[in-house]
Amino acid sequence: xxxxxxxxxxxxxxxxxxxxxxxxxxxxxxxxxxxxxxxxxxxxxxxxxxxxxxxxxxxxxxxxxxxxxxxxxxxxxxxxxxxxxxxxxxxxxxxxxxxxxxxxxxxxxxxxxxxxxxxxxxxxxxxxxxxxxxxxxxxxxxxxxxxxxxxxxx
Ligand code: ZN
Numbered sequence: 001x002x003x004x005x006x007x008x009x010x011x012x013x014x015x016x017x018x019x020x021x022x023x024x025x026x027x028x029x030x031x032x033x034x035x036x037x038x039x040x041x042x043x044x045x046x047x048x049x050x051x052x053x054x055x056x057x058x059x060x061x062x063x064x065x066x067x068x069x070x071x072x073x074x075x076x077x078x079x080x081x082x083x084x085x086x087x088x089x090x091x092x093x094x095x096x097x098x099x100x101x102x103x104x105x106x107x108x109x110x111x112x113x114x115x116x117x118x119x120x121x122x123x124x125x126x127x128x129x130x131x132x133x134x135x136x137x138x139x140x141x142x143x144x145x146x147x148x149x150x151x152x153x154x
Contacts, residue, residue, distance in 0.1 A: 042067050084096075096110065
């Protein structure tokens, strides 16, 4: 079968940024399973894989708009250092869990540390990046009804 909505796909992948650095890879691990058409993977990759078959190898370039989004300036905030005084070993690049006013958890990255203030960045670490995937389709099967219902692979 071909990759279409409600197909369960397993793929091996290597993800590089524009500079050619490997950001993520399934090499040496199990292939990554996902349910096509349910937003399990970023939109640009999902649409590029549509119609592929098992054994296909694809190189896919995904622009930020179809990947993890653009970097938003408003997602970068300065907060008083005292607000993080309970965090041990505060360091650049550290990821902290925060909460919005509705109580939803989200992750921020420590982007700058100054005497009085800390700059935290709630952009996804890959926001603004053009992504280069090398993908091999390992297998494709029809999803079970419960998988389609839940929107993910069991
Ligand atoms: Zn489930």
